[in-house]
């Protein structure tokens with residue numbers, strides 16, 4: 092089982108002709124509404140790829156929380172470790188223009204990070220744990236526990252939260268997008284970002300969108316090009332990549348195969364609008380990799 096720990100939200104993705112000005116009323120061409128959040132999307136990816144998946148994080152007892160909870164169950168993601176409560180489910184409104192540029196509004200309300208002991212992990216025995224950095228209070232002790240049990244841990248360092256930095260030093264695999272690495276580390280190129288991240292973790296991957304990725308693992312390093320696809324919407328490519336990376340790691344694939352597999356899943360995710368609709372199923376990935 093791959094356990095994905097972190098953020099779950101509900102996404103309303105509108106395709107719009109342009110982003111509205113103040114006082115302007117516009118009409119959307121289409122609406123995709125579905126569950127979102129990096130760790131929840133990664134868990135759905137793991138399940139669609141045919142592996143056992145669990146999500147640990149928060150969903151409110153409100154309408155959006157309930158819809159997302161049921162969506163996860165329909166996707167065969169275990170919801171045993173989902174904390175429910177009266178705080179609102181985080182909501183994102185995303186406006187996508189025809190050129191793919193996005194405007195985003197995130198609503199978190201006063202929803203606080205889950206406290207350290209709010210979820211009981213004593214009955215789980217995951218093969219790999221993936222953190223998205225959003226639940227630092229929960230993640231840190233879980234990461235320490237994983238270390239004591241020799242369970243491999245992965246951090247998707249996609250956004251900066253209190254505690255994310257500490258996790259960077261304790262996970263076995265650190266995966267980071269170039270945009271975030273540059274912004275957060277102030278590194279002016281991705282190689283420099285890779286070097287700085289390598290000071291924090293024994294195995295580091297920096298994803299470069301349509302340019303693929305660069306990696307360093309111990310004394311070895313390399314580059315994996317992206318699979319050429321007709322990208323419609325790159326939302327969720329990173330989440331799908333992280334889910335596939337963790338699943339491939341759990342199934343014992345070799346390092347370069349893990350990177351190639353995750354790249355294929357990330358690329359396929361870009362071929363459909365919206366994060367969740369783009370996450371491919373196992374058969375699609377296998378066929379894609381054969382051709």
Ligand code: ADP
Pocket residue numbers: 249268269270298299300301302303304316317318319320322325326327328329330332353354355357358359361
């Ligand atoms: P994030 O979504 O976290 O910003 P990236 O955009 O770097 O992450 O994407 C993660 C991975 O998904 C890339 O390393 C690449 O393998 C794949 N990917 C992303 N965008 C494309 C694209 N336009 N074409 C092909 N593959 C892509």
